[in-house]
Amino acid sequence: MSLDDWLRNGWLVEHETSPQEIIELLRIADRDLRECRAAGLSPDWSLAIAYNSALQSATAALSAAGYRAARDGHHHRIIQSLAETIGADSDMIIRLDGFRKKRNISEYERSGAISAQEAKEMLVLARNLRKGVADWLKKNHPRLIQE
Numbered sequence: 001m002s003l004d005d006w007l008r009n010g011w012l013v014e015h016e017t018s019p020q021e022i023i024e025l026l027r028i029a030d031r032d033l034r035e036c037r038a039a040g041l042s043p044d045w046s047l048a049i050a051y052n053s054a055l056q057s058a059t060a061a062l063s064a065a066g067y068r069a070a071r072d073g074h075h076h077r078i079i080q081s082l083a084e085t086i087g088a089d090s091d092m093i094i095r096l097d098g099f100r101k102k103r104n105i106s107e108y109e110r111s112g113a114i115s116a117q118e119a120k121e122m123l124v125l126a127r128n129l130r131k132g133v134a135d136w137l138k139k140n141h142p143r144l145i146q147e
Contacts, residue, residue, distance in 0.1 A: 007067065011073075012068065014066060015063055017144065019143065019146065021060075022063065025056045025059055025063065026145075029054075029057045033123070042114075044106040046114075046122075046123070047114045047119040048103050053130065058079060058133070062078055076097065088132070102118065
């Protein structure tokens, strides 16, 4: 399904972005990449912060493509949209969606649900996504990125 199909289904809404919005989303992603490594954080919080970094990067890509996710299942839609925006492979999307589910469990149902290894894996994934989105923006939407 294309993003236009998603729009017709009500899963996305049209959105006109600006360089300032993209810069701010990427700044949040960068901040969270730094913050998730702070000493003393539990793996639950480290993963949640790294996940937020990835979500902001993915949101920047979706915004640059001219959309934003509708409220229903918006994290899921943002992650799934990466296949259509930056051409992310299914492995990346499956891993991100898995971490989305783990994060939800650790935030809403049970503490201690995240291992230190999972938090590290989420950090690596968030870093790779941040770089992938920046590279995609430079190639496809250079007016929106000034890094």
